[in-house]
Amino acid sequence: SQQGEEDPQALSIQEGENATMNCSYKTSINNLQWYRQNSGRGLVHLILIRSNEREKHSGRLRVTLDTSKKSSSLLITASRAADTASYFCATDIYNQGGKLIFGQGTELSVKP
Amino acid sequence: KAGVTQTPRYLIKTRGQQVTLSCSPISGHRSVSWYQQTPGQGLQFLFEYFSETQRNKGNFPGRFSGRQFSNSRSEMNVSTLELGDSALYLCASSLIASGSRTDTQYFGPGTRLTVL
Numbered sequence: 001s002q003q004g005e006e007d008p009q010a011l012s013i014q015e016g017e018n019a020t021m022n023c024s025y026k027t028s029i030n031n032l033q034w035y036r037q038n039s040g041r042g043l044v045h046l047i048l049i050r051s052n053e054r055e056k057h058s059g060r061l062r063v064t065l066d067t068s069k070k071s072s073s074l075l076i077t078a079s080r081a082a083d084t085a086s087y088f089c090a091t092d093i094y095n096q097g098g099k100l101i102f103g104q105g106t107e108l109s110v111k112p
Numbered sequence: 113k114a115g116v117t118q119t120p121r122y123l124i125k126t127r128g129q130q131v132t133l134s135c136s137p138i139s140g141h142r143s144v145s146w147y148q149q150t151p152g153q154g155l156q157f158l159f160e161y162f163s164e165t166q167r168n169k170g171n172f173p174g175r176f177s178g179r180q181f182s183n184s185r186s187e188m189n190v191s192t193l194e195l196g197d198s199a200l201y202l203c204a205s206s207l208i209a210s211g212s213r214t215d216t217q218y219f220g221p222g223t224r225l226t227v228l
Contacts, residue, residue, distance in 0.1 A: 043217075098160025098168050
C-alpha cells in the first residue's frame with residue numbers, strides 16, 4: 001500500500017500564482033523527498049528534507065515537514081507554465097536503504 | 113557527468129514472453145533501484161542493488177528479477193509477461209550507499225513496456 005497520500009490530486013492555477021501541494025504519510029521516516037515528473041518521463045529530484053528539519057528552501061520551492069502530524073507541504077511560488085507537471089512526495093523509511101515509497105502525486109497545470 | 117541511462121526506451125512484447133531492461137547509473141553511483149509506474153498503482157518499488165547484491169525487495173512476484181554487474185550497471189528481467197506488466201519501468205541511482213537510509217535518487221527516462 002502507498003505510504004503517502006497527496007492532496008489535491010489535481011491543481012489548476014494561472015501563471016504567477018502560488019501552488020501548494022500536501023503530502024501525508026503513515027510511518028516514521030528518515031527523510032521526505034519531492035520529485036517532479038513531466039508527462040510520463042523520468043522523475044527529477046526537487047528537494048530533500050530530513051526528519052529533524054522543519055523547513056527548507058530551494059529557489060522558488062519551499063518545503064515544510066511536520067513529523068508530529070506526519071505531513072509535508074510543497075509550495076511553488078510565482079508559478080510558470082513550465083512548472084506544469086506531476087509532483088510526488090516520497091518517503092525514506094529507516095533500514096530500507098534504496099527504497100522510496102511514493103505518494104499518488106499531484107497533477108499541476110499552470111495556465112499562461 | 114552523464115545521467116542515468118535506460119535501454120531500450122520502448123518495448124512491445126506479447127503475453128508469455130520475457131524481457132530484459134538495462135540501466136546504467138551515474139558514474140560513481142553504486143546503488144541502483146528499480147520502480148514500476150502504472151496509472152492504477154502509481155510508483156512502486158521493485159528492488160535495489162548495491163555492490164552486486166540485492167539489498168531490498170518490493171512486493172512483486174518472482175517473475176520479476178534483477179541483477180547488478182561489477183561496473184554497477186543493472187538489468188531487470190520479467191518472465192512470462194502478463195498484460196498487467198505493461199508499465200513505465202524506472203531505474204534510479206544513488207551516491208549514498210547506506211543500507212539504512214535513502215538519499216537523493218537520480219532517475220533515468222524509463223522504459224515503456226507494452227504487453228499485448
